Amino acid sequence: MKTPRFWFTSPLRPDWRARVLAPLGWIYATGTARRVAENDGYLARVPVICIGNINAGGTGKTPTTIALAQRLLARGLDVHIVSRGHRGSVAGPVLVEERAHRATDVGDEPLLMAAFTKVWVARDRAVGVKAAEAAGADVILMDDGFQNPSVRKTLSIVVVDAVKGFGNARCIPAGPLREPVAEGLRRANLLLSIGPDGAQMRFLEAWKDAIPCPHVTGQLVPLQTGMDWQGMKVLAFAGIGLPEKFFATVKALGADLLRAEALADHQPLTDALMKRLQIEAKALGAQLVTTEKDAVRLPDSFKRQVLTVPVRLELSDWSSIDAELKRIGLG
Structure with missing residues (x-):
């Protein structure tokens, strides 16, 4: 695999601090590799689709999960989402009630997603998946958890922000990554980059040689609500x-x-x-x-x-995702 030119042409290329912290990044990456190498996670009876990332922080997983949930719901499937919530959330498993729960109870993202379909919050993802199965889920969307081996994934979609890309390609704390790009994308079935056209072109130019799986592009588009924002x-x-x-x-x-x-x-x-x-x-x-x-x-x-x-994810082409959904019996 060629070394991405992004390392050398981007203002985010490793500076002296990243080089100093590189040994710690290597230790972090090694720990992640050991964790994901475990293959004794829970095997669900229904398809489990993981929407995760390689970067730490926001990349667009939540709008991706919502868009995929809506597409599967339109096919008549009972779609359940499993999330860990965030620090301070209930241990679970808890079925999120949009009108009864607060963000402090279950997390802001689960509460937002509960407006679209059933959402379970569970600190232990395997416990959450089992709860969704018992409640009759036809398919489970796992919000995050790409590096968590507690549940076996039927399909994994890695989401990346096209503007930020994979940063300086180094792992925490030397860079923004949870694991090296090559290792992460090797386990992914699809890569989804989110951002405007110009950013997509720059992302592809920088990382095309590092992408071994189908690559889908999309943008977050404001939902038309009738509000006139002009000049406000x-x-x-x-x-x-x-x-x-x-x-x-x-x-x-x-x-x-x-x-x-x-x-x-x-x-x-x-x-x-x-x-x-x-x-x-x-x-x-x-x-x-x-x-x-x-x-x-x-x-x-x-x-x-x-x-x-409000914003919604719009994909330029759903065909690659639809092909993977068909492959796992959801076509």
């Missing part, structure tokens, strides 16, 4: 993996982005934080705007004051 003065805030992607979306809608507040992924939206943002927005004469994922974490007293920009 906004203060946008986002606690997602890549907040800058949301801010770019807001600007692309024509809004006048006066301030962008990047929060940590899953950061609690406390009353104090929201009050500060409210005061800043009022001083600017701006409307508060956030993502769907952040919206489910809003305190009740602020939900009516914040507008949401």
